[in-house]
Amino acid sequence: MDATPQEFDRVLSSMCTRPHPAAARAARRFLADNPGDPATYPDVAALEERAVDALGTITGLDDPAGYVAGGGTEANLQAVRAARDLAASDDPVVVAPTSVHFSFQKAADVLGVTLRLVPTDDDHRADPDAVAAAVDDDTALVVGVAGTTEFGRVDPIPALARIADEADARFHVDAAWGGFHLPFTDHDWHFDHAAVDTLTIDPHKVGRAPIPAGGFLARDGATLDALAVETPYLETTAQATLAGTRSGAGVAGAAAALDAQWPxxxxxxxxxxxxxxxxxxxxxxxxxxxxxxxxxxxxxxxxxxxxxxxxxxxxxxxxxxxxxxxxxxxxxxxxxxxxxxxxxxxxxxxxxxxxx
CATH class of the missing domain: 3.90.1150.10 (Aspartate Aminotransferase, domain 1)
Known part of the structure; x- marks a missing residue:
């Protein structure tokens, strides 16, 4: 093969980076393991539990539900999917600032929900008044961003959470990139700061895990129950993830990256x-x-x-x-x-x- 991997010595635009050496070693060890069938691959399943627990520690959640996803796009899509399936409305709406990642447009297209985008304020953050005005009886999910991909801004998460609660809607925070910076700032952004239902945080970005290693977290197991489907021919009887077969390398690499670097x-x-x-x-x-x-x-x-x-x-x-x-x-x-x-x-x- 004559292809050459990208060197990082002049890469300034990417939110991915070189994996931590411990994460790279762990990824190589678990290349053939499939976390999508945890009963058959118990060791990598145990590593996933460890990674989710560590992500819960970072995001202020003592007993997190969730899994290591393929990336922020998958995690965001799962948040929209859970909100749609748990919604009272037959025409569920997602309300989000225009600063949200383009994955929400993908999620809306795939899941058949309405994405209602609200202009940000002059500092590129979500405007709570504008979000409140956009919410209605069909709103199933309100989205806030903790580290926008274009300007690195953190939305007023507690204010958005209150708006979602008053609308009887779920609340999701996309901290895919910002989640490994924010613990060392004074921002309010996670489960312990506000009534957050689901959250995206990607170890394969600032966390220095190998690709693919996104993080999808939920406040309780009911969210995963809403996403679960039966898997009759596997050793495991149900699966709440979006992908079936998943990367053992990503899961093991995420667990190793978190073990080596936090905090x-x-x-x-x-x-x-x-x-x-x-x-x-x-x-x-x-x-x-x-x-x-x-x-x-x-x-x-x-x-x-x-x-x-x-x-x-x-x-x-x-x-x-x-x-x-x-x-x-x-x-x-x-x-x-x-x-x-x-x-x-x-x-x-x-x-x-x-x-x-």
Whole structure:
């Protein structure tokens, strides 16, 4: 095979990163195990229970229900599916800010529910008043985001939870990326802070587990019961997951990543990433760029199209928000030296453009 895996030395746009060495070793050991049939594969099933318990500790839930999913998209879809199946309305509606991940559009399309998107406030966060105005008797689920993919913003989770409760709707928090940064901040975002029913948190992002390793958590087992289907030909009689066969490598890697890093290494990673985001913001502003002040370690800034394309031609993996800002995600592989090298490229591009 002549294909080469992506190196991370110039990747600035991805929310995935190099797996932790302990996680990579565990993944290799369990490549052939299927957590989708826990009675046949009890060891990897035990690792999944360990991973879910650890994710519960991180998200303020003493006795979590859930599983290691294929990623945030699957976890978000499962939250919508559970809300639809438990809803009183025949035409269930999901109310969410426009900052939600595009996986909610997929979920709405697949599950046949209405996705009602509400504009965010001037700081790119969900506006509780606008969300409250959008909720009605058909609302089955209200969604908040704890670490948006475009601007790294954390929605007012307790306020959104109260709106959902008053509407007799379920409440879901998407913390797929932010969940491994937020424990080391003063944000209110998880089960212990608000009446959250389900939550997404991905070990294969900042958690440094191998892909695929998403996390779907529920406050109680009734949510998983609502999702379960019978599996008559397996040793296990029922299955609440979306996929049947699942990755033993992802499950084992997630358990090993959590064992190795919670809480000290994750705290150190957050502090390093936050410092890098602050330094990059100051450097960009010194150069005259308009920068959205970071909340979590994600930097969005105005970069003209010629410069954007020029730095990409130099090998930098860069992306844009929906409104056009360039975005840099300070993942564990993104070092200060790497950001300084990017700034040197950006400076050279500007000099070249001015000399034409």
């Amino acid at each position: 000290d290494e994750y705290r150190e990673n957050h502090e390093r990433a936050a410092a890098n985001a602050t330094s990059l913001t100051e450097s960009l502003r010194d150069r005259g760029y308009d920068v959205v002040t970071p909340d979590l370690p994600l930097v969005a800034f105005d970069l003209p199209e010629p410069a954007f394309e020029a730095v990409r031609e130099e090998g930098w993996r860069l992306s844009r928000t929906g409104s056009g800002e360039a975005r840099i995600v300070c993942m564990p592989h993104v070092t200060r030296a790497m950001l300084e090298s990017f700034l040197e490229t950006l400076d050279a591009v500007r000099v070249g453009a001015s000399g034409r």
